[in-house]
Amino acid sequence: MGLSATGATLADLGTSSGATGSRSTPISAAEALERLTSGNRRYASGKAVNCNNNYNRRAEVAGRQAPFAIVLGCSDSRVPPEVIFDQRLGDLFVIRVAGNVLDDFGIGSIEYAVDHFKPPLLLVLGHEHCGAVQAAVEASEAGHSQPAGYVGRIVAAIAPAVQAVAGRSGDTVDNAVRQNVEMVARRLPDASPVIRKASHDKTLRIVGARYGLSDGTVTIIS
Incomplete structure (x- = not known):
């Protein structure tokens, strides 16, 4: 039974001294x-300012963190959120898993961030040419056969998005990337009472987005 099923939060596990903090000036989701x-x-225009500014920042956040956003993204090596959003060390609370799919550990990590840091924004980030989504499309085209091992579980989690875009015009993989983002974003409040309450109370906004590997730009899609 996972964390989301029990309703427990990582606050129950305790935190180390100085591990949490709050922003001196709260900001809105917008x-x-x-x-x-x-x-x-x-970043996309080659004018990033935070890439080399983390030496002093490391000392600033060593004793506490106060990320202003949560990002649930893909593990793809080409899509590190801190880099593509040109943010500093400690600005983002990041959960990465192939295909930006939901599982108990990711949900628990989000619950932890919501409980402790109160960020106003949760961004679900998919990306162009996602290998996990490509695998799900290929499995569907092969008659819904799944890859062996745990990769098959990731593919199975993305399969509903692939099925939802069947017959839609355009690139099937990219359509499924966008659909998967939208479906994950919609599922998040139902996946956890902590996330649901924050969303209901309008203290947490959930947004879906797609990153383009080719041009480096992020497009908001939901």
Whole structure:
């Protein structure tokens, strides 16, 4: 039984001294999203400012953290959120798993961030040419056969998105990437009472987005 099923939170496990903190000036979800989108514009245009500014920042956040956004993204090596959004060390609480799928450990990590840091924004980030989504499309085209091992579980989690875009015009993989993001974003409040309450109370906004590997830009899709 996973964390989401029991309703427990990682707050029950305790935290080390100085591990949590709050922003000196709270920001809104709209402001948090603007920080991400403006940072991505800098990155995509070759004008990033935070890539080499983490030496002093390391000392600033060693005793506490106060991320302004949670990002649930893919493990793909080409899509590190801190880089593509041009953010500093400690600005983002990041959960990465192939295909940006939901599991108990990811949900528990999000619950931890919501409980302890109160970020106003949760961004679900898919990306162009996602290998996990490609595998799910190929499995569907082969008659829903799944890859062996735990990879098959990831493919199975993405399969509903692939099925939802069947017959849709355009690139099947990219359509499924977008659909998967939207479906994960919609599922998050139902996956956890902690996330559901924050969403209901409007203290947490959930947004879906797609990153383009080719041009480096992030597009908000939900």
